Amino acid sequence: MRARARSLGGSARTCFRADVDASPSAGAIIDGSSEPQAGLLPAALVEDAEDVTEAQPTDFAETLDALKRRVHEARYTLQRRANAELVALYWYIGHTILDKQRTSVWGSGVVTRLATELQTEFPTMRGFSRSNLFSMRAFAAAWPERNGVVRQPVGQLPWTHIVQLLEKLDDQALREWYAGKDVQQSWSRAELINQITTRLHERDGAAPSNFAAALARPDSDLAQQLMKDPDTMGFLGVDSTTERLN
Numbered sequence: 001m002r003a004r005a006r007s008l009g010g011s012a013r014t015c016f017r018a019d020v021d022a023s024p025s026a027g028a029i030i031d032g033s034s035e036p037q038a039g040l041l042p043a044a045l046v047e048d049a050e051d052v053t054e055a056q057p058t059d060f061a062e063t064l065d066a067l068k069r070r071v072h073e074a075r076y077t078l079q080r081r082a083n084a085e086l087v088a089l090y091w092y093i094g095h096t097i098l099d100k101q102r103t104s105v106w107g108s109g110v111v112t113r114l115a116t117e118l119q120t121e122f123p124t125m126r127g128f129s130r131s132n133l134f135s136m137r138a139f140a141a142a143w144p145e146r147n148g149v150v151r152q153p154v155g156q157l158p159w160t161h162i163v164q165l166l167e168k169l170d171d172q173a174l175r176e177w178y179a180g181k182d183v184q185q186s187w188s189r190a191e192l193i194n195q196i197t198t199r200l201h202e203r204d205g206a207a208p209s210n211f212a213a214a215l216a217r218p219d220s221d222l223a224q225q226l227m228k229d230p231d232t233m234g235f236l237g238v239d240s241t242t243e244r245l246n
Contacts, residue, residue, distance in 0.1 A: 076226070083159075090159060094133075126230055126231060135163050142166060142175060153176075153208070154175075154179040156183050157182055159229070159231045178195070181200070
């Protein structure tokens, strides 16, 4: 075709180039290549460009916010369940230590060895220190029945809150009262410590209630602590760094 075009003179060459340039597959005709010439957009890019210029629906922002809330709620629900499983696990470990110490020779040295072995087997879990194993033992002693943990407010609290109840209160009835208030009011750990220190129970005699509604608030301080709790995150085998819910 090129030889014939040269023989036809300048005007023929002009027409031939115009026809070729107008062809959708000009690059393939001229170069023998399947790649389009510069200046010709692939169909996918043209479609993307059309998507950018498309008018946005008026309810887009509202729908996006609703989906974000749903994601946060789902993550919080998962975290709550993981925390409840972790608390039940810690109770079981404490109960096992108590039982072994009643029936066989399980002194503090054996507990130390147990802590070392568990830390080696589960390196992402920070809760298997020697001191924490003794806290688990105290936890099982304070709540001797498993159902008294999993079906009560204490079973919904972060482990760090439970440790404060054990360390700062000797009266079991008060432990349970503050556990209920903690869930109901969605306290942070610092708030729980402050309320125990200032003896809230002497100023507010009302029995805590409505636990389910309190636990359903993913924006509360208690929810934030559950989402960032390093014990629970380690239990799940992931890092403890989590962004704060918006």
